[in-house]
Amino acid sequence: MFMDTADVIVIGGGMVGGAIAYGLTRAGANTLMLDEGDDALRTARGNFGLVWVQTKGRGLQRYQDWSRESSEIWTEFSDDLQESTGVNTGYEKPGxxxxxxxxxxxxxxxxxxxxxxxxxxxxxxxxxxxxxxxxxxxxxxxxxxxxxxxxxxxPHDGHANPLKLLRAMHAGFQKAGGRYQPNASVVDIVRDGEDYAVVTAEGARYGAAKIVIACGHGIPELAAKVGLHCPTRPQRGQILVTERLQPMLPLPMGSIRQTDEGSIMLGVSHEEVGFDDRNTGDVSGAIAARAARILPDFANVNIVRSWGALRIMPPDGCPIYDESETWPGIFMTTNHSGVTLASVHAKHIPNWVLRGETPVGFQDFSVKRFKGTPHAAPPG
Ligand SMILES: Cc1cc2nc3c(=O)[nH]c(=O)nc-3n(C[C@H](O)[C@H](O)[C@H](O)COP(=O)(O)OP(=O)(O)OC[C@H]3O[C@@H](n4cnc5c(N)ncnc54)[C@H](O)[C@@H]3O)c2cc1C
Known part of the structure; x- marks a missing residue:
């Protein structure tokens, strides 16, 4: 018995799922977004907020172009969100x-x-x-x-407030008629006639002709059920946040940026520690020490918050987008730049999902690029 049916089910309500669901609904698709509860691992709530182009895509030019396009349309994307929801993402592109x-x-x-x-x-x-x-x-x-x-x-780099971005995408999605279902941990996807059914740990069942698997760290397990391979791993990043200060940093400086609310974010470590999202004294100390070396007058500024969060890291750091060959209509989307790419996700992924239309060179993002490497799908 279905709790609900839709044209498209988006699994995951984070940075990637939120942007895609927002775009799908605005494109007229009847869309249902399924998400876990508040205690889930959510990278969307622990990131640094950069909309970043420099250094993106070494080894995969399509990713550099994708990041650049995203930056080019971010202002329009952010303005649209503000117009439809009243939420300002705080986006600025000062370089x-x-x-x-x-x-x-x-x-x-x-x-x-x-x-x-x-x-x-x-x-x-x-x-x-x-x-x-x-x-x-x-x-x-x-x-x-x-x-x-x-x-x-x-000059194409910028930053936004990631929590406001997430709120805006969710609000815009629901305002355009999308339905958000939290506390829905998807554990299985099965065939249902010509369509698909999604089964949750809470015992609910939802139906759709198309499914987008965009649930961050939950992707590898679900993808494997529908003939897709997702070789991502968790990579921890720790961030510190200072008390609010007068505006003094007019542009983000990689691991140091002043937010739209005045606090200064300091980051960001790259640690291979599995699914451990704690923050630690040694790494936090090293982040603070580097910041104090760069900005000595800030050495006595109070740190008011710190946390660890887990990147969803593909082997080469570049996005993976694929449709299942054996379960057509089921798509997988993952990357570790969900803030940066939110604008292209909202604009282009709906065309791919609804009509099979992709931007030129989009196939470069397929997991097939790992063929012949240890990250390729296991045989069989
Ligand atoms: C320290 C750090 C700093 C970062 N800085 C930046 C930055 O400056 N700029 C940038 O662009 N990116 C940055 N990122 C990366 C960015 O946060 C991620 O790319 C983005 O959050 C990934 O979005 P996502 O939707 O794939 O995953 P998430 O945001 O984690 O969302 C996944 C969602 O799916 C849900 N879910 C999981 N499994 C299931 C399931 N089985 N059923 C239903 N729902 C499920 C989860 O609860 C969650 O809500 C940073 C990441 C980290 C860790």
């Missing part, structure tokens, strides 16, 4: 800096820029190195420590 505090970091940034330009082929990787004087001109209201030598700058 972004990745600060270098040693000769080694300078060389590494220069090397990335050279590699990305070569990969783009047409020289259109839009990021360049700036020296300390140029950094000080861009950020005139703070004093940088002596270790700050240079930075890479990208």
């Amino acid at each position: 972004g800096l990745t600060l270098c505090t040693s000769d080694e970091e300078v060389r590494a940034s220069e090397e990335i820029i050279a590699a990305m330009k070569a990969q783009a082929g047409n020289g259109q990787y839009d990021s360049w190195m700036i020296d300390r004087q140029e950094i000080e001109a861009l950020v005139p209201d703070v004093r940088f420590g002596p270790d700050v030598l240079a930075a890479s700058f990208c």
